[in-house]
Amino acid sequence: MKSTAAAPSRTGPGTPGEADRSALTIVRRPQYGRWAANAVLALLAIGIIASAVLNPNFQWDIVLKYLTNRTILSGLWVTIELTVIAMSLAIALGVLLALLTLSGDAWLKTFAAAYIWLFRGTPLLVQLIFWFNISALYPEISIGIPGGPTLFSFSGNSITPFMAAAIGLTLHEAAYMSEIVRGGVLSVGHGQGEAGLAIGMTRLKAFRRITLPQALRAIVPATGNQVILMLKTTSLVSVIALPELLYSAQIIYARTFEIIPLLVVASLWYLFMCTLLSIGQHFLERRFGRGFQQPGGTI
């Protein structure tokens, strides 16, 4: 502000005195509030980390020892398997349920709505225990023609904890996935598919080429969240004694009583897997966002 007093001349740009004026240094307003918040949070973070690192009760040497323990690693593998299987099947089933909902047929819609109502409305924990004990309800499950040959038969007793876990997680997750898929498809304007029909596409092709790729823009990030959620939700199946990551840690600390360090071991693995998934999700979002977040292009 003082510069105006120092340069009272009214000469236009380009004259000698002006060169200095355009070279003045701009001093930003100090942001005391922001600095204070940074300082407080930095101190807090240092405090928490130091308390954890320096606290002997965390037993970091034991954490390190068990991080790559065979039982832990095989538990980690079961967790990954369950996540991949349950999530893939849930996506497929969710798409089917969404198609029923979007079909426009009142009865198909009602069926899908009833499914979602049931599987979203009861606790997953209860569903898992239910599937684990299915043999009490149906000792024998068979599909066949009444009075004719049996096409498929399965004894309820031979259901393993892994199967019960996969079925329970899949059926529960499918209810959520169908809502995500349905929302994604509805987020694409009706005119898009219609424009596809107008250039001579069949309904199926218009859906596949035009509507679906745009729907994925909404579906992919939400599904990414569900995968991350599922990775951690698999720990619930420890109640039916399936040795996934958390239950494997529990198996060990039941013997050694090193409860906290083993929970830290499991948590570190969950954190690591979630980090990988988040990175993958970021790239998928970019891939499916084409045409919507072009640099400087969004209105």
Added chain:
Amino acid sequence: MQDIATTEQPPMVLAESVTKSFGSLKVLKGIDLEVGRGEVFCLIGPSGSGKSTFLRCVNHLEAIDSGWLSVDGDLVGYRREGNHLIELGGQEAASRRARIGMVFQHFNLFAHMTALKNVMEGPVTVRHMKKAAARELALELLASVGLADKADAYPSQLSGGQQQRVAIARAMAMEPKLLLFDEPTSALDPELVSEVLEVMRNLASGGMTMVVVTHEMAFARDVADRIVFMDQGVVVEQGTPSEVLNAPQEARTRAFLASVG
């Protein structure tokens, strides 16, 4: 078009007693129309009179309830078996629609594709053209609507007028026999209307058969061969632009023309 045999060929669009209802709402109450080859046909009328619905029946985006509706001699969504019209499905319905172009009020460009890909999509996935050939065709068509430099832009990066011109190029890429326009300039800012009408004028003078729903009376007067005035699901009056616009016979037509200025 100059062929003497032209008179022997069926009209491009032939509608006889076409009716259509949505639930209990009768939207088309027996439409009779004939659009000749190379004709520019303008449909005018108050909002809600059934103009869009009729246009959508022509390429079977809506199914008619009764009557006869053919394009270039072929039924669009049906095949005839004796006294029955059997609704077509899948591939057959789609391929009959492929050569009837449609330009929408809100452009409906594929939002996840560039302008170039929008125009290439039909040739590649419906006409099974080679990518390179389709690309060349698309670039040519974009140049013809004055958008050669916007080939790589996404719809969200284009103005309304530019989007509508890409949409016209996309329809042209299917080598249509007939182009349907549903209020192509109604969603545009006033200063962008003329660039779209200019493209449409060029198509008309190139001999394209066009059915245009429009509120642009100056365009209709200049370009149309015939004007049809529709109201409440019936054709009230039709004729040349000077007949309908300068000397309307019906009171409803006069009232409508007075209201649009």
